[in-house]
Amino acid sequence: MFFRIALTFTALALVFSPQTQAQEKKFTASPGLQLYSLRSSFKLKGVSRTLDTVKSFGITNVELAGTYDLSAEAFKQELSSRGLKAVSAHFPYARWKKEPEAVAQEAKGLGLEYAGCAWADHKAPMDEPQAREIAATFNKAGEALAKVGIKFFYHLHGFEFQPWKDGETLADLIIKETDPTNVKFQMDVLWVVFPGQDPVKLLEKYAGRWELMHLKDLKKGVATGDLSGKTDVENDVTLGTGQMNWPAILSTAEKVGVKYYFIEDESSISEKQIPASVQFLGSVKW
Template structure:
C-alpha cells in the first residue's frame, strides 16, 4: 500500500509539476534606494536619514547628490552603517566637463556606476540633441571605463520615446552608443508615461540595462513626452498603472544588476514601506 501511495505521488508531481513547485514569494534581488526619494530629509540630516533607510532593511544606495558632504564624509557615514553606494548620479554638464572629478567622487563612494538622468534641451527633443548626447556619452563613458573602471548609464526620462524613423529617439541612442562604454538605467515610470512597454523594452535591449528605478504611476494619469508629471502621481508600488510582475520578470531575465525604489511624492513615509512590503510579497 505504501509503495502504491508513493507511486501516485510521484506520478502527480510528474504530471502536475505545479503541485510541487509553487512560485517563490518575494522579489529575489536586493532592493535599493535612490537618495532623491529622501531628498528633503537628506538636506536636513544625512546621518539620521541613512538610519531611517537602514531601518527599512535597505543598504544599497544610489546617490544623486552629496547633500553638502564631501564624498569621503558620505562614504564614512555609509561604512559606519554597513551600507553601500553602488551608483552615483551626476548632472550632464559635470559628466561632460568634470569627468575626472565625477570619477573620483564615484570611486570614493564605492560606486561602480555613474549615471545621468537628464539631457538639457528645449522641447521638443530633437535629433540634433540626441546626436550631441550620443557623442558626449561615448566620450565620457570611454574615459570612465578605461581610466577609472566605472560604467556609465543614461537614465531615460520620457522625451526620448518620441517617434524617429521606424522607432524612437531612444532606439537611435541605443544603436549609436558603444555598449562597451554606455549602458542604461531604466526608469520604468518614464518608459510607461510616454506610452512604451517597459517589459518589451527590457526584452528588446537585454543587458544594455544595468540599473532600474522602480516606481508606479497613479491610475488615471495620461502620459506624454514632457518628462514631467506632478510628484503626487508617484504612488506605492503595486497601486498604480504599471504591470510590475511582468516588468520585474523581464528585468531579472535581462540581468539588471541594481534595483532602486524611487518615490518623488510627499508621502514617502507611508508609501516606501508599502512598496517594500509589495516587493517582499511579490510572486514571480
C-alpha cells in the first residue's frame, strides 16, 4: 500500500513540477509597431494625435517610414515625450544606391539601431543581374552604416522568390551575396507566405541573418504563390485570424535570434486591428 501511494505522489509531482510546466512557452517579446500602419492617421490627425494613439496601444518600440514633414529632431522629440523609441526605419532604395553616407547620418540623428530598405527597385520579374546589383548596393549601405554604429537590413517583399538555380531563389542569392556582418534581414511574414514560401524553413536556413520581423497575417482563403510583391491591403487581418502558424513561426524566430518584432497592418481598419493583434501576441503559446 505504501509503495502504491508513493508512486501516486511521484506521478503527481511530475505532472505539476516546475520543469513540466516550463515546457509550455509564451511569446514574451514586447511587440513594436511599424508606423506606416497609421499613415492615414498621420495625414488626417497629425503626428501628435497619432503618436498618442500608438502609446494607447501599450507599444514602446516603433519602426519609422518617414517623419511626416517634421525634422528628424522634432519627430524624435515627439516620440520621446510619449516614451516611444525608434528602433529602426525604412529608407528608399534609390537613396541607399546614390547616397548611403547621407542616409547613415540621418539614421544616426534619429538614434536608430537599424536602418534598412523595404523595397528594392527593379524591373519585374527580377532576374539574376538585378539581384546581384541589389546585393552590391546593400553591401555598400551596410559599410556606410557600420561606420556610425548602425546595422543595415533588407525587408524581403516577395518578388525576390523568383527561381534561381538548384531549387533556390533570387532571395537566396541576395542573402548569400551580402556580408553577414553588415547586412541583416527583416522577415515580413506575409511577404514570405503570400509568395508560397515557408517562414519557418527560411528562418532556420539563414539563422543569424534575421534580426527583425514584421508580424502580419494573411486573410484566410487568399491564394498564395504570387511573386508580384503586391496584394490588396485589406488582406492584412488581425494576428491569429489568418493563415499563419504563429506558434511555429515565433518559436523558431526566437531560436534563430530575431531581436525586434513589429506589427504591421496596412489595412483601412488598422487602428481597430492593432490592439487585437497585441492582445493575441500576449496569448500565443507553444
